[in-house]
Amino acid sequence: MRYPLTFTPLSASMPAIATHPVGDVLLGTSLQRSSPAPASRPIAVVLDLFGTLVAAPSAAERRAAAAQFAAVLRVSPTVAESVLSDSWQARHDGHLASTTEVAAYLVTRCDVSAACVDELEMLLARIAHLRLQADATLLQALEQLQRRGVRLAVLSDASPDIAEAWSGGDLAPYFDAAVFSCREGAVKPAPQLFRAVLRELGAAPHQVLYCGDGGGDELAGAERVGIRAVRVERRGGSTGLAFGETPWSGSSIPDVEALPSLLDSWGKR
Template sequence: MEGRARGVSPGPHPRAVLFDLFNTLVPGGSKDERDNVSRAMAKTLGVAPEGMATVVRDTFDDRARGNLGDLQETVLSLAQCLGVTPSDAAVASAATLRLEMTRSLHEQTWALSALEDLGAAGVLRGLVTDCTAETPLIWAESSLSPHFEAVSFSCLTGHRKPEPEAYLTAVRALGVSARECLYVGDGGSYELSGAEALGMSAIRFQPSDDMRGDTIDEDQNWSGIVITDLTDLVSRLA
């Protein structure tokens, strides 16, 4: 991507940069892509494909807060919402489809160079993501994992952005204050204004149209710096 930025300086150089995950470090996946995975799960579970696509979309908040349990418990709960109690083997097979989708998104990351450069410059890196049970399961194998000193997964903390605890879980793990952090995200989940409310500076990352997935609760009224290439962060913090 060709870099572009607009807006004002984010202020003093931060000790840490907190990143969103989907649409910031990896693609978010479109509604159609995610619905197709849900339909494939439905065939395995013996439920109606469109019913599964709908219930997966409708339960995002509960899944992102970990309210439905681990991945297999979640898949079972989704099937039961549609009136079916599938076998353990069917649940495991459907769960594998969710894991494969998440792995595929991580394999498309564009962020490694920027993360490496930030680490080399001594900047701490934290992840703050609204995610479902798949992301923690594949995190250790993700190429992103070695480049982060702290992570905050909503499905493990029970807190979604812009709730303060979503950010502060990572802030405390990094051993810094919120005011020493820069937050970078595409603007979903009102994450940019949420970060600023805690005293962080914030930058919106805008992925190219071909890589951008659907955004939930976009921070449309936020105004500030916008970049289209994460390597721009390194020059800003140099």
């Protein structure tokens, strides 16, 4: 689950396609270049998870999840939502190493009986599994990228329940690497996260394209370590929640499904 401390809606004024001197990509048109030498086609793509591969949760979905937590913990939904929101950093930055530890932490924060831990752990695991279900169109796009020999990695601000559910989800078979904030001890845009995914891929920054909806200042974070970045419209719509979003004037594509066409057109005039 991803329960942000703050969120911002997707800007309605953001252009669908834009050029950027670092990202240097366009979908379905000529590659725009800021220097005489064309940018090399990426050999790997790193993708954000929530809002990019799967839908970012809406406020209504967040309230519904909090109600489930409240029922297990026998507290009011208001208390459950407050505790979930306030615990975002601890659940995502590595302070809690497992779903069991997350459940115990939430139980303590709600000041309820430790007998609730097992039931809450099962709820966390069940919700995480549901959160990782992916659209068929997206899986088809990932398969196309695989067939083209593109290496894929996911880089996500994620809690242990998500990290533990990943290998059994729809997406895992398509990815060569998965880097989660809870296992790296930092959240986006920490440079160590981007360097960790580069190591997992065995690739240099200039060989990689980062793709995300912009939460956590991830796009600028990728560029600061030399990775080209492209923004996608937030999956789940403009009401989806995002933590730490910052303005982006660089390249954009409609969704991950557009990536195969983008890479096919890379460098063509």
